Amino acid sequence: MEWIKKELQQIKRQSLLRSLPEIEKKSGARIKIRDRWLSNFCSNDYLGLANDPRVISAGQKALSKWGASACASRLVSGNFSLHLELEEKLAKFKKTEACLVFPTGYLANLGAIRALVGRDDLVFSDELNHASLIDACRLSRARVIIFPHSDINALERKLKNVRSRRRKLIVIEGIYSMDGDITLAQEILEVAEKFGAMVYLDEAHSTGVLGKRGKGCLEYFGIATPPKNLILMGTLSKALGSQGGFICCSKRMRDYLINTARSFIFSTGLNPASVAAALQALEVIEEEPERIEKLRSNIAFARALLKKIGIKPGPDPTPIIPVILGGNEITLRASQELFQKGIFVQAIRPPSVPQNSSRLRITLSAAHTPKQISSLANALAEFWESQ
Numbered sequence: 001m002e003w004i005k006k007e008l009q010q011i012k013r014q015s016l017l018r019s020l021p022e023i024e025k026k027s028g029a030r031i032k033i034r035d036r037w038l039s040n041f042c043s044n045d046y047l048g049l050a051n052d053p054r055v056i057s058a059g060q061k062a063l064s065k066w067g068a069s070a071c072a073s074r075l076v077s078g079n080f081s082l083h084l085e086l087e088e089k090l091a092k093f094k095k096t097e098a099c100l101v102f103p104t105g106y107l108a109n110l111g112a113i114r115a116l117v118g119r120d121d122l123v124f125s126d127e128l129n130h131a132s133l134i135d136a137c138r139l140s141r142a143r144v145i146i147f148p149h150s151d152i153n154a155l156e157r158k159l160k161n162v163r164s165r166r167r168k169l170i171v172i173e174g175i176y177s178m179d180g181d182i183t184l185a186q187e188i189l190e191v192a193e194k195f196g197a198m199v200y201l202d203e204a205h206s207t208g209v210l211g212k213r214g215k216g217c218l219e220y221f222g223i224a225t226p227p228k229n230l231i232l233m234g235t236l237s238k239a240l241g242s243q244g245g246f247i248c249c250s251k252r253m254r255d256y257l258i259n260t261a262r263s264f265i266f267s268t269g270l271n272p273a274s275v276a277a278a279l280q281a282l283e284v285i286e287e288e289p290e291r292i293e294k295l296r297s298n299i300a301f302a303r304a305l306l307k308k309i310g311i312k313p314g315p316d317p318t319p320i321i322p323v324i325l326g327g328n329e330i331t332l333r334a335s336q337e338l339f340q341k342g343i344f345v346q347a348i349r350p351p352s353v354p355q356n357s358s359r360l361r362i363t364l365s366a367a368h369t370p371k372q373i374s375s376l377a378n379a380l381a382e383f384w385e386s387q
């Protein structure tokens with residue numbers, strides 16, 4: 001298997017080699033790597049809920065009551081009342097009729113999209129969609145038509161150009177995972193309606209983040225009830241501080257997914273500790289909207305500091321701030337220099353982002369202190385000036 005060595009060498013030559021950083025300890029937004037404590041600016045724990053004592057305790061209780069695993073697919077013997085309780089709560093949170101929880105967000109995308117469209121159907125996919133959405137579209141074997149990022153006119157043109165009676169699905173994200181900008185949900189929903197298309201909205205990063213009460217895109221855009229042609233997807237593993245994915249939809253769609261989404265049918269039910277942790281996290285979000293406020297003030301503070309040092313933080317105030325450096329090598333170097341200054345931000349390179357757009361992808365959390373955010377800005381300024 002000499003070829004593996006060659007492949008790895010090739011990856012390394014392009015400064016694209018990836019390795020697993022070992023986190024030795026974790027305390028809120030601080031992590032210990034190679035015996036050093038660092039401020040973590042690349043976690044998706046936007047509300048600081050993963051280490052909340054109530055969330056941890058809920059997980060522990062569920063472990064004792066239900067065991068460490070669901071031990072079977074939901075359809076066999078792994079469907080606990082706890083799963084149904086979470087689904088009910090998520091449906092209420094997103095104002096949909098029903099919800100179906102999957103083992104991860106990745107699997108929710110694979111399973112749902114493959115169930116929604118098949119051979120000869122059409123998918124209209126935003127060019128910046130997450131890898132899990134791209135994989136899901138490929139797996140579905142539908143014809144995939146990629147449209148320029150959030151370009152509503154281009155999308156409309158492409159919809160107009162197809163003469164097909166088959167199903168049409170527009171796939172977009174709420175907050176784009178690598179650029180941090182917010183979707184044009186309202187406009188896209190209108191265009192979809194006009195052309196009889198369904199809309200699949202991945203709210204991995206907008207759940208718990210957008211809207212006054214963190215309900216996501218619809219709340220943010222003031223859309224009171226989810227349109228009938230909309231399928232909402234989200235993950236429990238970001239702002240909810242747990243693990244697992246979900247689809248919020250109609251009761252009928254839920255029945256359909258239970259019967260057709262292969263990643264749901266052929267995978268063990270989500271483990272009880274994660275289910276209970278997510279349930280508790282939802283409670284905390286409902287009871288403490290000030291967490292969302294704290295996240296917002298951290299975002300505003302970080303954006304102001306970055307602007308001061310000449311870094312443009314992107315169009316929308318979201319917790320994802322890309323600092324695009326372009327080359328792979330310079331981005332790696334920036335990440336390493338920040339590490340030396342006690343700041344942990346990963347270098348994001350292709351294929352996570354397009355060629356020549358490598359970046360530091362900064363993510364903010366309600367758990368960050370203003371002091372940590374100032375240190376981040378100072379470290380970035382020093383790197384910037386040294387270039």
Ligand SMILES: *Cc1c(COP(=O)(O)O)cnc(C)c1O
Pocket residue numbers: 104105106107109130132133173177202204205235236237243244245
């Ligand atoms: C993280 C992410 C997912 C996958 O969610 P997991 O629960 O981590 O598997 C899906 N879509 C987007 C846009 C994401 O950022």
